[in-house]
Amino acid sequence: MSQFNTLTKSESYLLELLASSINDCHFDKFRDNELTDEEWGDLIKTASWQGVAAIICSQIERLPQSQLPSRTQTINLIGLKISQQKRYNKQKNIASAFANALRSEGVKMYILKGFAYSSYYEDPSLRTCGDCDCFLVDVYNNLAFAKGNTIAQLFQANIDYEHYKHSHIQIHGLMIENHEFLTDFRSTRQGKITERLLRDLLIKEEGAKLFDTDMMKPNDYFNLLFLVRHAHGDFIDGGITLRMLYDLAVMLKKIECKINWSDFYQDLSICKLSDFFNLIVGICVKYFGLSLSTVPDTYKETALIDEVFYDTIRGGLHIKGKETLPQKTLRILKRFKRMWHYRNLATEKYPVMIWNSFAFSSYIHRKVSI
Template identity: 25%
Template sequence: MSRTEQQFFALLRSGLWESPVEKSLFSGDTDWGAIMKIAAMQTVSGIIFDGISNLPEDVQPPAATMRQLYRTVIRIEQSHELLNDRLIRIIALLQAEGIHPILLKGQGVAQNYPNPARRQCGDIDLYIGKKDYKRACDLVVEKGIVSGNTLESHKHFHFDHEGVEIEFHRIVERFPDPFKNKIFQRWTQYHLHGNRLKVWKLNNTEVLLPPANFDALYIFYHAFHHFISDGIGCRQLSDWVIYLHKFHDQIDRQELINDLEAFRLLRVWQIFGCIAVHQLGLAKEKFPFYTDKFRDVSQKVILKDILSLGNFGRYDPKWKTRPPGYLSGKFHNFRMKNRRALCLFSTIGGNVGLYYLYYLVIGIQQIVNDKFK
């Protein structure tokens, strides 16, 4: 890693764990512009701000850089307030009709951070389940909650509610392997339809959250499948790491390893675990099934990809070269995914091939739906 990348991770660890930063890393000239660029790419500017606050004043960034970063932090905090407000309103509406959604990731995961409002947020994902899914979708349409266009996939109903994107999930996720997908759907039912749900009190509203063993695996799997598709940023891994830290004593490790082996995710779990420990600072004893044998590949392939492509792969040059036409754009994406799959296959193996076929089928279905509906 470059010196700038080492400085970035030192600040990120400090923000995650509220720990001091090694001052010697910042002696001499520091390229704060480059550090701020990495933070933006990785969508962790709020956490980096907290890390910088732990630096001695004589090595902190210039005032102009701090003012710019502070403005970014204010926007992140305002976004949190907005999402929390919309979350309360949509959950209250559903609960009044006897529908009890479960919040996935997002604002629920943010509560595990030292300063939840500094975690950069995105949309609101609510698991409804098959039984109440159609009723929930019809309800928000009838009540005029939906603004703008809606989208519906095999997993969820997607709509905008006064500036916030919301997804109602019929199912949480789908595995590319149909046999493992059956196991995963049963696994989801077991965890999300039982009596082990957590409750987060947001003002006077009770927000249901998944149990520890579900989130420990699901937060990782969600990040991993986005990594295969386009790429991820440090925010996704920070969510996972901060969760493992907070709930390590509630996670049933025997159950977790059985699940990881059933889904054939143990190897990639351990590959990403090297980044969780060595770059993000999670204690080894709090990372289930840590091994050092994948450290080399995690640094040279996975971490390099994360740092170069950023959050959800948005800094991949392919987006700049995508043709404007619908079909030509789809074909361009297909070629790029093909290239990515070939690059990752030697590292991750069979998981990549299955995802490649899965995304190909989904892409064809989307084209058919868009062109012939």
């Protein structure tokens, strides 16, 4: 437990609950070290904005009476879980209806992240899903981006095209991001290499239907590499979350024996993501107690593992609430500082990252191609 020495008691408790969920073991680490009501409040607050509150609730429901939080905190947690599950099921039903309409027109709806990653959970409804990201192809595996936008109009959807990577389709309160490109590759040489590789991997091996719907789950190899690429982008820009690390841990538990690790590390190298993958796997091993049998042991103990973990659990540079112009300016300057600090983990040179921050900002509607 030495790795928890500089964590608060509520943070330590939170990690142990997540670890017990990942490893499917009974939670009893803190039997003689109950939290105060204030510490439970801190734990629930952290779990909520880290996207793991419903997971925590399911683990707490397994605790003996003596270890439960106060009645108020318990009710609060159960409420968060029930709300999460209702939201998940509503989102799934809306996305499924859209997928069904697409399928009837010969279009396959591959789900990126979200519902696809939830399928690796013991209870998929515990995973928080914001937008529904998808990539559409026809029966010949040609991009069906434009056709998807046309079909969405049958749902009286609001559609906008503010970002080159995807369109935004609003259907009954669910934001569906229809991807023309899998990544925000910003027209760089390395970005195009990664984009093409991911696209090839997605269609190389057809996935499976998700939850007996017409939504498609991409193959496991693609899902893992795409998770790493997406987490890396978030990490460089501002930081990752415990939910992303939990996604990685439960995914690896389910698929590690199915992955050709020689090929995977070769593809990581092509994408310049090897060091980052080793880093986040190392975090899962150290802080979640993740045990792996086939993944190459390249996640060595380093100070960077601790540094990035603490950056994650303390919130990184994520936006918290509405920002004033001075607050936004300060955050952008901190992001540039962050990019410099973690430049050895980046896939682009520092000047390129700075330039792209302006050239591909939300205020400039760039058109790109691969």
